[in-house]
Amino acid sequence: MNIKTNSNxxxxxxxxxxSEIASRVRRYQEENPGAKLIRLGIGDVTLPLPAxxxxxxxxxxxxxGRQETFRGYPPESGHEFLKKAIADHYxxxxxxSEIFISDGAKxxxxxxxxxxxxxxxxxxxxxxxxxxxxNLMSGNKISYISGSSENGFLPMPDQIREDGAAVIYLxxxxxxxxxxxxxxxxxxxxxxxLKTGSLIIYDSAYEAFITGDLPHSIYxxxxxxxxxxxxxxxxxxxxxxxxxxxxxxxxxxLKADDGTSLNKMWFRRQATKFNGVxxxxxxxxxxxxxxxxxxxCMRNIAYYQENADMIAAVLDEKGIYYTGGKDSPxxxxxxxxxxxxxxxxxxxxxxAQIVGTPGEGFGEAGEGYFRLTAFGxxxxxxxxxxxxxxxx
Amino acid sequence: MNIKTNSNxxxxxxxxxxSEIASRVRRYQEENPGAKLIRLGIGDVTLPLPAxxxxxxxxxxxxxGRQETFRGYPPESGHEFLKKAIADHYxxxxxxSEIFISDGAKxxxxxxxxxxxxxxxxxxxxxxxxxxxxNLMSGNKISYISGSSENGFLPMPDQIREDGAAVIYLxxxxxxxxxxxxxxxxxxxxxxxLKTGSLIIYDSAYEAFITGDLPHSIYxxxxxxxxxxxxxxxxxxxxxxxxxxxxxxxxxxLKADDGTSLNKMWFRRQATKFNGVxxxxxxxxxxxxxxxxxxxCMRNIAYYQENADMIAAVLDEKGIYYTGGKDSPxxxxxxxxxxxxxxxxxxxxxxAQIVGTPGEGFGEAGEGYFRLTAFGxxxxxxxxxxxxxxxx
Numbered sequence: 001m002n003i004k005t006n007s008n009x010x011x012x013x014x015x016x017x018x019s020e021i022a023s024r025v026r027r028y029q030e031e032n033p034g035a036k037l038i039r040l041g042i043g044d045v046t047l048p049l050p051a052x053x054x055x056x057x058x059x060x061x062x063x064x065g066r067q068e069t070f071r072g073y074p075p076e077s078g079h080e081f082l083k084k085a086i087a088d089h090y091x092x093x094x095x096x097s098e099i100f101i102s103d104g105a106k107x108x109x110x111x112x113x114x115x116x117x118x119x120x121x122x123x124x125x126x127x128x129x130x131x132x133x134x135n136l137m138s139g140n141k142i143s144y145i146s147g148s149s150e151n152g153f154l155p156m157p158d159q160i161r162e163d164g165a166a167v168i169y170l171x172x173x174x175x176x177x178x179x180x181x182x183x184x185x186x187x188x189x190x191x192x193x194l195k196t197g198s199l200i201i202y203d204s205a206y207e208a209f210i211t212g213d214l215p216h217s218i219y220x221x222x223x224x225x226x227x228x229x230x231x232x233x234x235x236x237x238x239x240x241x242x243x244x245x246x247x248x249x250x251x252x253x254l255k256a257d258d259g260t261s262l263n264k265m266w267f268r269r270q271a272t273k274f275n276g277v278x279x280x281x282x283x284x285x286x287x288x289x290x291x292x293x294x295x296x297c298m299r300n301i302a303y304y305q306e307n308a309d310m311i312a313a314v315l316d317e318k319g320i321y322y323t324g325g326k327d328s329p330x331x332x333x334x335x336x337x338x339x340x341x342x343x344x345x346x347x348x349x350x351x352a353q354i355v356g357t358p359g360e361g362f363g364e365a366g367e368g369y370f371r372l373t374a375f376g377x378x379x380x381x382x383x384x385x386x387x388x389x390x391x392x
Numbered sequence: 393m394n395i396k397t398n399s400n401x402x403x404x405x406x407x408x409x410x411s412e413i414a415s416r417v418r419r420y421q422e423e424n425p426g427a428k429l430i431r432l433g434i435g436d437v438t439l440p441l442p443a444x445x446x447x448x449x450x451x452x453x454x455x456x457g458r459q460e461t462f463r464g465y466p467p468e469s470g471h472e473f474l475k476k477a478i479a480d481h482y483x484x485x486x487x488x489s490e491i492f493i494s495d496g497a498k499x500x501x502x503x504x505x506x507x508x509x510x511x512x513x514x515x516x517x518x519x520x521x522x523x524x525x526x527n528l529m530s531g532n533k534i535s536y537i538s539g540s541s542e543n544g545f546l547p548m549p550d551q552i553r554e555d556g557a558a559v560i561y562l563x564x565x566x567x568x569x570x571x572x573x574x575x576x577x578x579x580x581x582x583x584x585x586l587k588t589g590s591l592i593i594y595d596s597a598y599e600a601f602i603t604g605d606l607p608h609s610i611y612x613x614x615x616x617x618x619x620x621x622x623x624x625x626x627x628x629x630x631x632x633x634x635x636x637x638x639x640x641x642x643x644x645x646l647k648a649d650d651g652t653s654l655n656k657m658w659f660r661r662q663a664t665k666f667n668g669v670x671x672x673x674x675x676x677x678x679x680x681x682x683x684x685x686x687x688x689c690m691r692n693i694a695y696y697q698e699n700a701d702m703i704a705a706v707l708d709e710k711g712i713y714y715t716g717g718k719d720s721p722x723x724x725x726x727x728x729x730x731x732x733x734x735x736x737x738x739x740x741x742x743x744a745q746i747v748g749t750p751g752e753g754f755g756e757a758g759e760g761y762f763r764l765t766a767f768g769x770x771x772x773x774x775x776x777x778x779x780x781x782x783x784x
Contacts, residue, residue, distance in 0.1 A: 001619065002557035002589025004509025005648045009657055012664075044464035054457035057672060058450050064635065065446035071634040072436035103495050103636075103667070110665025111503075114529065117396025133664045137506065165394035197394025227393065242463040243456065244495075244670040256397045265401055272404075272525045273502025275495070278636040280449060281670050 008139040015129060017361030021345070028349055037349075038384040040311075040372040041357040043175075045239040047303060049284070050296035053238060056287035060280035074276030077101060077267060078247070082282045085289040086247055092219035098251050098263060100270055101277050101285075105205045105233035105246040110134040111273070112201060112229065112248075115265040119199075120166040124155045126176055126362035126369070128203070131169040140167075146365040153177040153323045153332060154185060157192035165197040170218075173206040176362045176371045177332040178324015180214050186221050193227035197257070200228040205246075208237035208301055210327045225251040229262070236329070238288040238297045245277055245285045304329050307374035307381040314385050318392045329374040332359065336392055344370050352387040400531040407521060409753030413737070420741055429741075430776040432703070432764040433749040435567075437631040439695060441676070442688035445630060448679035452672035466668030469493060469659060470639070474674045477681040478639055484611035490643050490655060492662055493669050493677075497597045497625035497638040502526040503665070504593060504621065504640075507657040511591075512558040516547045518568055518754035518761070520595070523561040532559075538757040545569040545715045545724060546577060549584035557589040562610075565598040568754045568763045569724040570716015572606050578613050585619035589649070592620040597638075600629035600693055602719045617643040621654070628721070630680040630689045637669055637677045696721050699766035699773040706777050710784045721766040724751065728784055736762050744779040 021041065029035065063069035077083075078101025086101075087094045102108050109130050121135045125144040135142055143162055147153035153174065160166070170189060173180035181189070193200050202218040210216055217232075218224045230249040234240035254262040287293050312325030315333055322333035335344035341358030348354045348370075359369030374381070413433065421427065455461035469475075470493025478493075479486045494500050501522050513527045517536040527534055535554055539545035545566065552558070562581060565572035573581070585592050594610040602608055609624075610616045622641040626632035646654040679685050704717035707725055714725035727736035733750030740746045740762075751761030766773070 001591055001646065001648050003511045003559055003591045003648065005652045005654065005657060006507050006509055009507070009652075009660065012660065046462070046464070048459050048462040049453075049456040051457060054453050057453035057456075061441075061446050061449035061453065061672070061676075064441040064449075065443060067440050070438070070440040070631075072438070073633045074636075103669075106667040107665060115398050115401070117398055119395045130664060137661070137664065167395055199393055199395045239462075241465045241667075242671045244466075244667065254393065256393050256395065260397045260401075262397065265397060268401065268404065269529070272522060272529065273499060275498040275633075275636065277495075278670055278673050279634045280453070280672065284453075 006137065008137050011136045012133050015361070017357070021355065021357065024346070024349065025355055035353045037353050037355055038376070038380045038387075039355045040376060040381070040384055041355050042373050042375040044241050044375060045236065046375050046377070047239055047300045049239050049243065050288055050293060050300065052287040052290060052293040052296055053243070053284040056283040057280045060283035064279060071279045074279055074282065076271045076274055076276050078277060079279070079282050082286045085286045089289050090217060090219065092217055094219065094249055095252065098249050100248045100250065100266060101282065102246050102248060102270075102274070103244045103277055104235065105203065105231045106130055108231045108246060108248040109201065109203060111269065112266075113138045113140070114269050114273070115262060116167060120162055120164070122160060122166045122168040124170065124174070125364055126153075126359060126366035127169070128171055128175045129362070144363070144365075147177060147179070148365060149321055149334065153179040154181055156185065157188055168193065168198055168200045169203070170200055171203040171205070173209055173324070173328040175206065176330055176357070176359065176366070178328030178330035179332070180210060180327045182214050183221070186215055186218060190218070190221045190223045190227060194223050198227065199254070200224075202228050202230045204230055205233040206236055206328055207232065208297065209305065209329055211305070212327055214327060219249070219251075225253040227254070229254065234285050234288065237301070238285070238293070239300060240285070243281055243284060245281050303378070304374045307376060307378065310381050310385045311372055311374065311388075314388045314392070317389070320392065331372045331374070333370050333372065335368050335370050338368070341367055341370055348391070352384070352391045354384050354387060398529065400529050403528045404525050407753070409749070413747065413749065416738070416741065417747055427745045429745050429747055430768070430772045430779075431747045432768060432773070432776055433747050434765050434767040436633050436767060437628065437692075438767050438769070439631055439692045441631050441635065442680055442685060442692065444679040444682060444685040444688055445635070445676040448675040449672045452675035456671060463671045466671055466674065468663045468666055468668050470669060471671070471674050474678045477678045481681050482609060482611065484609060486611065486641055487644065490641050492640045492642065492658060493674065494638050494640060494662075494666065495636045495669055496627065497595065497623045498522055500623045500638060500640040501593065501595060503661065504658075505530045505532070506661050506665070507654060508559060512554055512556070514552060514558045514560040516562070516566075517756060518545075518751060518758035519561070520563055520567045521754070536755070536757070539569060539571070540757060541713055541726065545571040546573055548577065549580055560585065560590055560592045561595070562592055563595040563597075565601055565716070565720040567598065568722055568749070568751070568758070570720030570722035571724070572602060572719045574606050575613070578607055578610060582610070582613045582615045582619060586615050590619065591646070592616075594620050594622045596622055597625040598628055598720055599624065600689065601697065601721055603697070604719055606719060611641070617645040619646070621646065626677050626680065629693070630677070630685070631692060632677070635673055635676060637673050695770070696766045699768060699770065702773050702777045703764055703766065703780070706780045706784070709781070712784065723764045723766070725762050725764065727760050727762050730760070733759055733762055740783070744776075744783045746776050746779060
C-alpha cells in the first residue's frame with residue numbers, strides 16, 4: 001500500500017519486560033522441575049467479584065432478555081444511575097455532566113491525547129507505560145521527572161526544568177512505586193498547574209487502597225477543578241479487571257485560554273469514537289458503590305492489604321528501603337547489596353523461588369529497584385515472606 | 393489553561409439532526425395531544441437479546457463470582473474462544489492473530505485513524521457521521537463521492553477525482569441508504585485500491601441483513617487481504633447495541649510501502665489504549681455464533697426484515713424510488729413531489745403522524761431523501777404502512 005501510516009509508532013520502544021520475565025521463569029522451571037515458585041509479580045486482582053456485582057450483572061442480563069426491560073445503545077457518557085452513584089462517592093462536588101463512564105481507565109488515559117494539541121508532556125519516572133506510549137504515538141515530546149529515595153518516589157514540581165504550560169501525568173497511589181501524595185504535596189502540584197496554565201491528568205485507579213489521611217481525589221485540593229482531569233477505575237477497587245469499567249472526570253471549569261471547554265471536547269470525542277459501556281457492566285458498577293457493595297469491596301482490599309503488610313514487615317525488619325506497602329498493593333524496594341534490577345530478579349528466583357518485577361522495566365529511574373505485589377493469596381504471601389526473611 | 397487543545401475539533405460540525413427531530417416532534421405533540429405517533433426513525437434494535445446470549449452472560453457472571461473461575465484482565469485483542477468463533481463464521485480464511493475484539497464497531501472505526509498518517513480520505517455521501525468526524529478530528533482532508541439515484545446510492549471508484557493512494561471508507565449494506573454492493577462492484581473497489589495503493593476501511597455492521605447473493609465480507613473478494621480492514625459488530629446481528637461487542641480484521645498482508653505492518657500497529661494501538669472486552673460480554677458473543685445462537689439471531693432479523701418488506705411494498709405500489717429495504721433494516725426513499733427532506737419530515741409527521749429521519753442529516757447528497765427503519769414492531773409498522781398508503 002501507498003498510504004501513510006503514523007510514523008510516530010516508530011518511536012515507541014518494544015517492551016520486553018513481561019516476556020523476558022516469562023522466559024527466565026520458564027528456563028528456571030525447566031532446570032529445577034521440583035521448585036515451588038511463588039509469584040509476587042502479579043499486577044492483576046485475584047479475588048472473585050463481590051457478590052453484589054455478580055447479582056446485579058445477572059439481573060441486568062436477564063433484563064436484556066425480556067422485551068419490556070431490554071436496553072439498546074447506552075448514552076455514550078454512561079447511564080445516569082451510575083453517574084449518580086459515582087458523584088455520591090466523591091467528597092468533592094462533581095456534576096453528572098462532568099462524569100464520563102468508560103470501559104476502563106487505560107482507554108481514557110490513552111484516548112485523552114485526542115482532545116489535546118502538541119504540548120510539552122511531563123511524566124514521572126518510573127511510570128505506568130500508557131502515559132508514555134500514548135504520547136509518543138501522538139508525536140509529543142516527553143520530559144521525565146525522576147522518582148528516587150530522596151523524594152520518596154514522589155516527584156515534585158521543582159524538578160521541572162522547562163518553563164510554561166505542560167500536560168502533567170500524576171498517578172497516586174502510584175503504579176509501580178506504591179507511593180502516594182499527601183495533601184500538601186498535591187496542593188503544590190495544583191498551585192504549579194494553576195500558575196503555569198498546565199493541565200494535570202490525575203490517575204487515581206488505586207485510591208481505594210488509601211488507609212491514611214491522604215486525598216483520594218485531586219478534587220479534594222482547592223483549584224483542581226480549573227487544572228485537572230481525573231481518571232479512575234473499578235478494576236482495583238472492585239476487582240473489575242476482567243469486567244471492564246472506569247470513569248473520567250472532566251470539570252466544566254477546565255477551559256483553554258481561547259475559552260475552549262475540555263468537557264465539551266471530551267464529550268464530543270466520546271460521542272464520536274465510543275458507544276458507551278455494556279448495560280450489565282454498568283449495573284454491576286452501580287452495585288459495588290452501594291453501602292453493601294463498598295463493604296464487600298473493602299473486605300477484598302483488606303485481604304490484599306494484609307499481604308502488603310506482611311511483605312512490608314519483612315523489609316522493615318531487614319532495614320530495606322521501600323515505598324508503598326501502605327495505601328497501595330505495590331511494594332517498591334531498593335535491591336539489597338546494590339544489585340541491579342535484573343540481578344536481583346535472578347537472585348530472588350534462584351535463591352527463594354519468588355518471581356517479582358524488575359523496576360528497570362518501568363523506566364530508567366526504576367533501575368536498582370524491584371516491585372512486589374499484594375495480589376497473591378495469604379498462604380503464598382506468608383510462605384514468600386518466610387523465604388524473604390531467610391534470604392535478605 | 394495555557395495548554396493547546398486539538399484545534400481540528402473546530403472543524404467538526406455540530407449535528408442538530410436528532411435534537412431538531414426531537415424538538416419538532418415535541419412541538420407537534422403539544423399542539424396535538426391526542427395524536428398517536430409511530431416512530432420509524434429508530435436506528436437501534438428493539439427486540440430483546442437472544443436467549444443463548446443471556447444464558448452465557450449469566451453463566452459467565454457467576455463464574456466471575458467464584459475463586460476457581462474468576463477472570464482478570466482479558467487479552468487486549470480478545471479471548472481466543474471468541475476469536476475462534478468469529479474465524480469460523482467467515483467463509484474467507486482469517487487467522488486468529490488478525491481478529492481484534494472490541495467494545496463495538498464505532499470505537500474501532502473512530503480509533504483506526506490513530507495508526508494512519510495524513511492521507512487523502514474518500515468517503516461516500518450520504519454517510520454514517522463517524523467516518524467524517526473522526527477524520528476531521530485528525531485534521532485529514534476529506535473528499536466525498538456522492539450517492540444518487542443514478543448509481544443507486546452505491547458510489548464507485550470512477551467518481552474519484554483525485555489521483556493516487558487514499559483511505560476509502562465503504563459501508564455495505566449502507567447506513568443510511570440500505571444499498572449494498574454486489575460482488576462485481578466490490579471487485580472494482582478492491583481492484584482500484586490495489587492499483588492505487590489505497591486502503592479500504594470496510595464497515596460490514598449490517599451484513600447479517602443480507603438475504604441475496606451479495607458478499608457478507610470484503611474478504612470474499614480476491615486481493616482484499618492486501619488492501620482492506622474490515623470492521624463488524626454484534627450490534628445489529630445479535631441485538632448487542634446495549635451489550636457492546638464488535639471486532640476488526642486487520643490482515644497480516646496489509647503492509648505500507650516501507651514494510652510497516654498495519655496488523656502490528658493496530659495490535660500495539662489496542663494494547664496501549666484499550667484493555668479488552670468484558671468477559672461475560674465475550675461469552676455472550678461466542679454464544680450467538682453457535683448454531684443455536686445464529687438461529688435465534690436470524691429469527692430476530694427475519695422479524696425486522698418483514699417490517700422492511702411491508703414498507704418497501706407500499707413504496708413499490710406507489711412507484712416511489714428507494715434503496716434498501718432488502719438486505720438492510722433501512723429504507724431510503726426519494727421524497728415525493730420534489731419535497732426537500734425537512735418538508736417531507738413535517739408532511740409525514742403532520743399528515744400521518746409518522747416520525748422518520750430527513751436524509752439531509754446524513755450529508756449533502758441526502759437532501760430530498762428520507763430514511764425509514766424496520767426496527768419497530770409489526771403492529772406499528774403495519775399501521776404506519778396503511779397511513780403511508782393513504783398519504784402517498
